[in-house]
Amino acid sequence: QVQLVQSGAEVKKPGASVKVSCKASGYTFTSYGISWVRQAPGQGLEWMGWISAYNGNTNYAQKLQGRVTMTTDTSTSTAYMELRSLRSDDTAVYYCARKPVAGYFDYWGQGTLVTVSS
Amino acid sequence: DIQMTQSPSSVSASVGDRVTITCRASQGISSWLAWYQQKPGKAPKLLIYAASSLQSGVPSRFSGSGSGTDFTLTISSLQPEDFATYYCQQANSFLGSTFGPGTKVDIK
Numbered sequence: 001q002v003q004l005v006q007s008g009a010e011v012k013k014p015g016a017s018v019k020v021s022c023k024a025s026g027y028t029f030t031s032y033g034i035s036w037v038r039q040a041p042g043q044g045l046e047w048m049g050w051i052s053a054y055n056g057n058t059n060y061a062q063k064l065q066g067r068v069t070m071t072t073d074t075s076t077s078t079a080y081m082e083l084r085s086l087r088s089d090d091t092a093v094y095y096c097a098r099k100p101v102a103g104y105f106d107y108w109g110q111g112t113l114v115t116v117s118s
Numbered sequence: 119d120i121q122m123t124q125s126p127s128s129v130s131a132s133v134g135d136r137v138t139i140t141c142r143a144s145q146g147i148s149s150w151l152a153w154y155q156q157k158p159g160k161a162p163k164l165l166i167y168a169a170s171s172l173q174s175g176v177p178s179r180f181s182g183s184g185s186g187t188d189f190t191l192t193i194s195s196l197q198p199e200d201f202a203t204y205y206c207q208q209a210n211s212f213l214g215s216t217f218g219p220g221t222k223v224d225i226k
Contacts, residue, residue: 035215037162045154045162045205047215059214062119095161103209104152106173108161 022096
């Protein structure tokens with residue numbers, strides 16, 4: 001069965017960076033993309049961007065351009081999302097999700113809480 | 119960027135009620151629209167993709183319709199497990215993605 005398992009919770013100071021991993025299993029990793037979506041406490045869903053696991057092409061949300069980098073390691077079927085220059089409003093649960101050719105997300109990871117606090 | 123709006127922002131309903139949620143895109147997105155259900159502390163779950171296609175394993179009481187800028191999600195007979203927040207999503211790979219602000223369905 002398709003599974004996306006994310007790394008554990010992180011606490012970071014303002015200005016630091018965080019790198020969240022998402023290990024995929026149960027499907028051919030390079031046949032799909034991986035998207036990242038975050039959710040601040042009590043708020044809605046915010047799309048951050050996606051990456052093709054086939055060729056590494058990325059598409060980032062404009063508001064995060066320059067601060068976010070998404071990568072994949074096809075040898076381990078793992079996707080990564082790094083966010084730099086963290087601010088308090090980056091505190092959120094970060095989800096990875098599988099993305100077919102179309103832009104919807106059919107399987108999701110369990111979420112990783114990133115807390116940014118001094 | 120394409121903006122998504124949803125109405126209502128919340129709805130109180132009873133078990134067995136028919137519930138309809140509306141989503142509107144700021145520009146035409148053809149049928150590139152998905153619906154998700156999210157329960158507290160859980161990841162979202164895909165219900166509908168391509169505006170009206172039911173995701174595998176999702177009960178048939180959920181249905182979606184629309185194209186262009188106006189879309190609806192209908193729950194034909196609300197069940198206890200359906201109390202949750204519902205999000206629409208603009209899903210055109212070439213335009214990036216945007217979620218609507220969500221509609222909370224709670225018990226009347």
